[in-house]
Amino acid sequence: MSLTTDAVKSPHAAFDFDPFSHAVMRDPLPFYKVLREKHPAYHMPQYNAWAFSRFEDVLRIFHNDHHFHTSEGTLGSKEGLSKFEKGAGPKWQKDPTPLFGFNEPGVYAKLRNAMMAELRPKSVAAIADDIRARTNALLDALIPRKRFNLNLDFAGIVAAGSVCRMCGIPIEDAAEVLAAANFATKQDPVTGGFPPDWQQNREVLLEICRKAIRKQIDGTSGHAVPAIDKLRALDVEGRKLTVNDIATLMSSIVLGGSETLPKVFAHGLMELNNAPEQKAEVLSDLENNAAPAFEEMLRYCGPAQWFMRTVDTPIEIAGQKLERGERVIALIQSANRDDREFDNPDKFIWNRKIERHMGFGNGLHFCIGSHLARLEGKILLQEFLRRVPEYTIEEAIRTPSSFQWGYTSVTVSIP
Secondary structure: OOHHHHHHHOOOOOOOOOOOOHHHHHOOHHHHHHHHHHOOEEEEHHHOEEEEOOHHHHHHHHOOHHHEEOOOOOOOOHHHHOOOOOOOOOOOOOOOOOOHHHOOHHHHHHHHHHHOOOOOHHHHHOOHHHHHHHHHHHHHHHHHHOEEEHHHHHHHHHHHHHHHHHHOOOHHHHHHHHHHHHHHOOOOOOOOOOOOOHHHHHHHHHHHHHHHHHHHHHOOOOOOOHHHHHHHHOOEOOEOOOHHHHHHHHHHHHHHHHHHHHHHHHHHHHHHHHOHHHHHHHHOOHHHHHHHHHHHHHHHHOOEOOEEEEEOOOEEEOOEEEOOOOEEEEOHHHHOOOOOOOOOOOOOOOOOOOOOOOEOEOHHHOOOOHHHHHHHHHHHHHHHHHHOOOOEEEEEEEOOOOOEOOEEEEEEEOO
């Protein structure tokens, strides 16, 4: 039974939103609709948190970073959120360096600038031919099989390969990198938290990064890796970053660059296949239509559901005064379905005019790999639809999750 269906039908029924509840993890979209319509600032006292669901309110949170901090991280677990100290200020971890998003603003900006070396538009554009060549090489191997997994066999390998190139990891290790990234972001469908073996699997990913860093240090990598070189050269509050520090930072790039794009791409192909007239329009001019189609996929199919901030300086959002130490849950996928921002937002429209969306977040923590993701998405769409205009979705798995509610496995068959 869907809790939200009952809540919407009866105006007197109690409405309860908890991102870690089984009902929300199975399907958060109906909950978001109720939140947007009736509870734009929704209090969750068990987490000392407020959930915001409307586009403008989420945008305001992301554009007022000076009122918030991320010392508690941007992805809260149920266990972590259940522990809080009212009125508490930020407690920044300094040494060892924490995950990318946990750093205080000044350090975060310095680290972000160092890691942007190969993620700026000009650098990304320079690897377009490489991405296209790898995409077609995979299709050469997959098409004769007549049946394959869009996430694990195709888009994930392309995305992981790009990350390998950037981080100095051998490109033949792309499958291993993808598997490690998927394990590191896997959530328990019952609790919404990380499974018991999470740390063990995360260590696999960290060791992959350490190996690449050591090769760069001892000169055996064979080529420059600007991201590693720039991080090694940084002075971060009077000290140099260690191999483990750099591996921790790089793992954020590996995770974000490997496991999100395949979910968007696979889900997007499902939506096109469900709307033959839209697919025909995209196919009519792949050169020009792939980019806008992928942009709608980013809005409509984004798997990341929310990001967290902790209030540092009091601020008012959606008429609610937020006090120091309170958490905010910015529901980015609810924002992407807000009819105040988008016409007919629950429908996939490949050529929708999109001036802005939350597929990459916004503000200071806007996705560092957005240019690369857009290029990869466009090329994947162009080459897949050019070579496989007709396909059947045989299986699609969407595992319940409090955060990454996306299709983790989509299998296609082709004539």
